[in-house]
Amino acid sequence: MIASFVRQRRPLLHLLLLALPLLAACLPExxxxxxxxxxxxxxxxxxxxxxxxxxxxxxxxxxxGAPVRVALSAPFSRAAVLDLQLDAGRGLLWVLGRDSIDVHAADGLALRKRVPLDARNVAALRLEDDGVALFDADGALLGRVDASRQVAVWRARPAAPAG
Incomplete structure (x- = not known):
């Protein structure tokens, strides 16, 4: 039932996703x-x-019919969104900014928690059973954020060679 609903509405979603970049193309170069x-x-x-x-x-x-905007998150101090992941089971939307991960209630985008990144170069999130994994631009695992405590646990960085 859900699959058929998504299949029926996919053209509308694709139209919306196509229109946004086309409008952005009208911006100055x-x-x-x-x-x-x-x-x-x-x-x-x-x-x-x-x-x-x-x-x-x-x-x-x-x-x-046409998509209806039901919520807009306040940008807080977040100047950009680098990635987002939906944890449907917990009803959480994980939003990666440049200096924090914001955890929102997915149904209304209310901010639940801000997890500072402490100048780590996190470029992407991946949803896992117990939270999200944090990766750099090369795909190396940097750490994890536990979904229940919403606290970052960082991997130890390899020691620099002496010399």
């Missing part, structure tokens, strides 16, 4: 195209969209 970060929640008929240059996340209700 020095601003360039920004990457759109998207997470879907088919069970709730929601999609979350963030622009990497803007610190806020939009939540849209899809189905039954």
């Amino acid at each position: 020095e601003r360039g195209m920004a990457r759109q970060i998207v997470a879907e929640w088919p069970e709730k008929r929601m999609v979350f969209i963030a622009d990497e240059r803007v610190g806020s996340v939009n939540a849209f209700l899809i189905g039954g």
Whole structure:
């Protein structure tokens, strides 16, 4: 049932996702195209969209016509969104900014917790059973954030060679 719903609404979602970059292409050249970060929640008929240059996340209700924006996260001190991951089982949206990971209630985007990154170069998140894993741009695991305590645990960095 859910799969058929998503299949039926996918053209509308694709149209929305196509329109955003096309509108961004109309911006002056020095601003360039920004990457759109998207997470879907088919069970709730929601999609979350963030622009990497803007610190806020939009939540849209899809189905039954045009998408309707139901929530907008406040950007707080977040100047950009680098990645986002939806933990549907816990109802959490994990949002990676440049200096923190913000954990939002997915149904209304209320901020639940901010986890500082302490100048780590986290570039991506991956959802795991017990929280999220944090990776650098090369794909190396940097650490994890536990979903229940929402505290970062960092991997030890290899020692620099003496010399």
